[in-house]
Amino acid sequence: MATLLVASAIVFAVLDILPGNVADVMLGESATPEARQALVDKLGLDHPPLERYGRWLQGMARGDLGISVSYDTPVTQLIGERLAVTAPLAVLAMLLTTLIALSLGIYAASRHNRLGDVGVMAASQFGIAIPNFWFAILLILVFSVKLQWFSAGGFPGWSADDGGGFWPALKALILPAVALAVVQAAILARITRSAVLDVLREDFVRTARAKGLSQRAVLWQHVLRNAFVPVLTVMGLQFANLLTGTIVVEQVFSLPGLGRLIFQAISNRDLVVVRNVVMLLAAAVIVINFVVDVLYAVIDPRLKGHG
Amino acid sequence: MMGRALRHKSFAIGAVLVLLLVATALLSFVWTPYSAAELDIPNKLAAPSATHWLGTDSLGRDIVSLLIVGSRNSIAVGFIAVGIGIVFGAALGLLAAARRGWVEELVMRLADFTFAFPALLSAIMLTAIYGPGLVTSIVAIGIFNVPVFARITRAAANSVWAREFVLAARACGKGKLRITLEHVLPNIASQLIVQATIQFAIAILAEAALSYLGLGTQPPTPSWGRMLNEAQALMYQRWQLAVWPGLAIVLSVLGLNLMGDGLRDLLDPRLARRR
Numbered sequence: 001m002a003t004l005l006v007a008s009a010i011v012f013a014v015l016d017i018l019p020g021n022v023a024d025v026m027l028g029e030s031a032t033p034e035a036r037q038a039l040v041d042k043l044g045l046d047h048p049p050l051e052r053y054g055r056w057l058q059g060m061a062r063g064d065l066g067i068s069v070s071y072d073t074p075v076t077q078l079i080g081e082r083l084a085v086t087a088p089l090a091v092l093a094m095l096l097t098t099l100i101a102l103s104l105g106i107y108a109a110s111r112h113n114r115l116g117d118v119g120v121m122a123a124s125q126f127g128i129a130i131p132n133f134w135f136a137i138l139l140i141l142v143f144s145v146k147l148q149w150f151s152a153g154g155f156p157g158w159s160a161d162d163g164g165g166f167w168p169a170l171k172a173l174i175l176p177a178v179a180l181a182v183v184q185a186a187i188l189a190r191i192t193r194s195a196v197l198d199v200l201r202e203d204f205v206r207t208a209r210a211k212g213l214s215q216r217a218v219l220w221q222h223v224l225r226n227a228f229v230p231v232l233t234v235m236g237l238q239f240a241n242l243l244t245g246t247i248v249v250e251q252v253f254s255l256p257g258l259g260r261l262i263f264q265a266i267s268n269r270d271l272v273v274v275r276n277v278v279m280l281l282a283a284a285v286i287v288i289n290f291v292v293d294v295l296y297a298v299i300d301p302r303l304k305g306h307g
Numbered sequence: 308m309m310g311r312a313l314r315h316k317s318f319a320i321g322a323v324l325v326l327l328l329v330a331t332a333l334l335s336f337v338w339t340p341y342s343a344a345e346l347d348i349p350n351k352l353a354a355p356s357a358t359h360w361l362g363t364d365s366l367g368r369d370i371v372s373l374l375i376v377g378s379r380n381s382i383a384v385g386f387i388a389v390g391i392g393i394v395f396g397a398a399l400g401l402l403a404a405a406r407r408g409w410v411e412e413l414v415m416r417l418a419d420f421t422f423a424f425p426a427l428l429s430a431i432m433l434t435a436i437y438g439p440g441l442v443t444s445i446v447a448i449g450i451f452n453v454p455v456f457a458r459i460t461r462a463a464a465n466s467v468w469a470r471e472f473v474l475a476a477r478a479c480g481k482g483k484l485r486i487t488l489e490h491v492l493p494n495i496a497s498q499l500i501v502q503a504t505i506q507f508a509i510a511i512l513a514e515a516a517l518s519y520l521g522l523g524t525q526p527p528t529p530s531w532g533r534m535l536n537e538a539q540a541l542m543y544q545r546w547q548l549a550v551w552p553g554l555a556i557v558l559s560v561l562g563l564n565l566m567g568d569g570l571r572d573l574l575d576p577r578l579a580r581r582r
Contacts, residue, residue, distance in 0.1 A: 007423050014432045025436055129560035131512050133519050134553035137539055141546050152542075244427040248516050252539070263520065266435050274435040282423040 003290075007282045008060075012053050015275045026069065026269045039069070043272070056275075065276045070268035075276050078261060085155055086257035089173050089180075090246050096181035097188060097242075098235070104185070105192025105231075110219065112197060120189065127186025132245045136179035136252040143175060150175050153254040176249045183245070184238055191234045195227040202226075228299055236292030240285040247281075311573060318569020324562025332378040341369035343376040343529050352545050361551055364534070365541060370548070373529040374555055380441075380530045381559060384514040384523075385507040387445050392452020393503055399453070400460025401491065404468055405483045415461065418454035426451035426513040434522050444523040448513045452506050459502050463495040497574035504567035508560040515556050531556050 016022060023039045024031075040046055043066075044055070059065055065075035108120040144152035155172050156164030199205065200223060208218045247259030254260070258277055265273035313319055340360070347367030355362045361370035399418075403411040424432075430447035437443050467473060468491065476486050517523035518532025526533070531552040538548035 003420065003423075006420055010420060010424070011432070015435065125564065126557070126561065129508070129557045129564060131515050131519075131553065131556055131560075133516055134535060134549075134556065137535060137542075137549050137553070140539075141542060141549060145542055145546060240422070240425045244425045247427060248520060251520055262431060266431065266522075269435070271435060274431065278424075278428055278432055281428060285423045285425075 003286050004283055005057075007286060008057065008279055009053070011275055011279045011282065012049075012056065015271055015278070016052065017049050022271060026271055028269070042067075042069070060279075066272050068265075068270055068273045070265065070270040070273070075273055078273065079258070079277065079280060082256060082258045082261045084158060085173075085255050086246055086250070086259065088170075089176055089250070089255070089257065090242055092173055092177040093180035093184070093242060093246070094235075094239075096177055097184040097238075100181060100185035101188030101192055102231070104189040106196055106219070106224070108189070108193045109196035109200065110215075117193075120193070124186040124189050127183055128190075130183055130186075132179055132183045133248045133252050135183060136176065136249050139175045139179055140252070153252070155255050172253075172255070176246075176253045176255060179249050179252070180242060180245050184242060188231065188234060188238065192227070192231050195230045196223055199223045199226045225299070229296060232292055232295060232299065236289045239288045243281050243284060312569070315569045315573060317565040318573060321562045321565025321567070321569055324558055325566050328378055328382065328559045328562060331375055332382045335375045335379050339369075339372040339375050341372045343368060343372045344527055345369075352541070354545075355547070362545070362547065364548060365537065370551060373534060374531070374551060377529045377531045377534065377552065377555070378559075380518075380524055380528065381511045381514060381556075384441070384445050384448065385510040388448035388452055388510040388514075389503050389506050391446070391449030392456045392506060393499060396453040396456025397460045397499060399457040400462075401464055401487050403457070403461045404464030404491065405487050411461070414457060418457045421450065421454040424451070426509075427516065430513075430517050430522055439522045439525065441524050441528070444514060444517040447517075448510050451513075452510070455506060456499070456502065459498060460495060463498045464491050467491045467494045497570075501567050501571045501574065504563050504570060508563035508567070511556065511559055511563070 022043065022045055023036045027035060027039060044052060047055075056066075063076055065079070067073070068075050068078055071078060104120050104124070108117040111117045140152050143150045150171065156162070156168040158164060158166060158169045196219075205218060205222055208222050209215075213221070246257065247262065249255075250257040250259035251263065258281070262274060262277045264270075265277070312322075345368065347363065349367065350359075350363055351365055351367040353359050353363040353367070359369050359371070361374075363369055364373065399414050403414040426448045429450050430444050433443045433447050434440075464487075473486060473490055476490055481489070514523055514530070515532035515535070518530040519536045521533075521536065523532060524530035534552040535549060538545075538552070541548055
């Protein structure tokens with residue numbers, strides 16, 4: 001909670017106090033004095049900064065984020081609409097990341113120093129070096145331009161009334177999710193591999209083998225549970241990358257998510273929207289990392305005191 | 308040392324790629340096949356040929372020349388952004404390790420907060436106020452690097468402070484500043500160099516993403532990220548345009564990462580990851 005408060009203070013300081021005069025930034029040099037005054041009244045800019053900060057915090061607690069100047073719509077509503085794209089995309093990408101990374105990482109560890117391991121490691125070295133937006137462009141090139149299996153971008157919407165529906169919407173998110181997941185998975189697969197290898201060297205694994213458990217049983221019953229702690233840590237840290245990656249990849253596929261919202265807000269100089277979306281993203285990173293901390297205790301038996 | 312370095316496969320491959328990147332950037336100052344600023348509209352979107360090895364873009368500019376000049380941008384951003392990170396981050400980390408107590412607590416909590424603001428998010432905030440541009444993106448990436456270096460420096464410096472030779476230096480009456488400069492810094496330098504290589508790669512990726520989004524380098528300065536943005540619009544006409552700049556980014560980042568991994572093994576065998 002304290003972390004969130006400090007993060008909000010940073011966002012507020014950068015976007016509200018640092019620019020000096022918010023009305024000038026939002027309207028540009030050429031604005032008429034009347035237009036400036038109207039904006040100052042609308043946003044309450046003539047009040048002292050501390051009071052404005054307090055009001056913003058109160059608003060956030062109530063779920064009232066103010067009204068977007070460029071869209072003339074409540075920001076809460078704007079963010080809600082865009083989250084319907086960004087949140088499923090992030091979840092889908094995270095699921096894919098976990099699936100690819102864990103299977104490749106465990107496979108590589110079980111084939112330690114053999115061809116499979118070397119192959120996975122070399123591929124992941126490339127994966128880490130690939131910018132996700134370029135990978136997204138390559139996916140469009142292959143699957144949309146050449147094979148024409150997917151559309152090159154756009155989002156039909158989740159409800160059939162808008163001409164979309166569940167499956168068309170999901171289909172529109174597949175390529176973006178793959179683009180995000182492959183790059184993330186490259187890092188996570190390496191972490192998984194080295195975590196599994198570390199656990200395999202532990203004494204209790206030798207004991208388990210010595211008492212006659214098969215390689216497979218040792219892996220599933222003993223190793224994975226213990227190897228999951230470092231993997232989870234990195235997954236938490238990766239979440240920030242995933243969110244910013246989502247912003248970029250949304251641009252590549254022209255998806256109407258939070259990423260597009262924030263870029264439109266930047267070109268419209270709509271600081272109200274920018275401030276709230278940035279705060280939401282920062283808060284998401286903080287909350288996820290908090291959840292990861294809590295999950296440690298659930299996963300690592302030693303932290304619960306009966307290891 | 309040289310022999311070991313050359314036998315280390317990932318270091319050797321990485322070093323060759325990095326040298327290639329640096330050489331390309333240097334070359335761009337004295338020679339490019341065509342001027343990267345020269346427009347040749349009648350010759351736009353030309354296919355690869357003997358005159359234009361990789362063809363031309365939508366304004367008739369030579370792709371090879373644009374790629375060569377674009378490398379300058381990546382290197383400059385990497386250098387300055389990592390420089391900002393290492394100067395401020397290492398200073399904060401060294402301070403935290405030397406003073407301990409509430410100073411250390413404060414520095415580390417500050418580092419925690421900035422982690423919630425990745426480079427892209429800082430860049431978005433700064434662009435919303437100051438408008439897009441190269442300087443904004445460098446500052447944003449640099450700010451993101453500060454906590455990274457602060458953490459690593461503090462952890463490494465703390466372990467040096469616990470060693471006997473530091474205790475001996477203190478017994479001789481050396482002050483904290485002198486010990487930091489004479490004993491701690493030289494002993495953690497190799498770890499900082501390794502991290503700098505890796506952050507350099509991350510900075511190149513971040514700059515490319517920002518330029519792709521239109522938040523980084525502005526036209527007419529050539530940059531790999533923006534070339535990809537322009538290429539995406541022309542994908543149905545000339546898909547090759549979307550391949551080359553991406554390949555340039557991948558090879559540079561790959562080179563830096565491999566070199567970083569190799570340096571870690573070579574400079575500090577104790578830190579070498581178990582293989």
